[in-house]
Amino acid sequence: MLVSIAELKTYMDISLTNKQEDAAELVLEGLQSELEIFLGRPVEVQTFTEEHVITAEFQGVPAASFFYDYSLDSSGDVVPYIQPPAAIYLRNTPVVSVDSVTIRNPEGSAVLQVAERDYIVRRYGLELYRAFPNDIVTVEYDGGLDGSSIKALKLMILRAATREMQNMHDDVVGVKDLNPRNVAPLETGFIEKELMAVKAYKRRRVA
DSSP: OOSOHHHHHHHHTOOOOHHHHHHHHHHHHHHHHHHHHHHTSOSSOEEEEEEEEOOTTOOOEETTSTTOOGGGOOSOOOOSEEOOOEEEEOSSOSEEEEEEEEEEOTTSOEEEOOBTTTEEEOSSEEEESSOOTTOEEEEEEEESOOGGGOHHHHHHHHHHHHHHHHHHHHHHHHHHTTSOOOOOOOOOSOOHHHHHHTGGGSOOOOO
């Protein structure tokens, strides 16, 4: 989790029982999930595996065309058609690193791609240079925001978790006393002002 229970206890300057720590963990996990849904991306770097299909409309340029410079091809392979790079937009950006890229053609033959020769890594995904229409591309990569270095994200979760924990405390005390406390409940979750403060990290979807 981006915010640990120890950090929450330090921020609130409190101690928690084992049951309260379990509840705090649920709160922190839920808030991080809410934040990731709002931003449209993970707030911690994680490993993902995705499959993408090259569209059937993807067109190439014949290798005999003057658009193709044979001196740039160091692979020694015979490439009948040279495509402009096919863009693969990965779902969990920014992309931190790519572990492997495999292209499987409709006949089932899979070929492991070589970085910097067959593909280039971008923050949004990949540019593939040896993909053809209907090819299936499997990408294993690390992606997501480095939330530990973005102090605003941790502070947001700490503030929201404090409100949640205070509400839980007030509710429990009221139940134990068999008398609802005359305390206005604090707003739960993230407030609009907090979300607007981190809107710059929200993923921009490609239309």
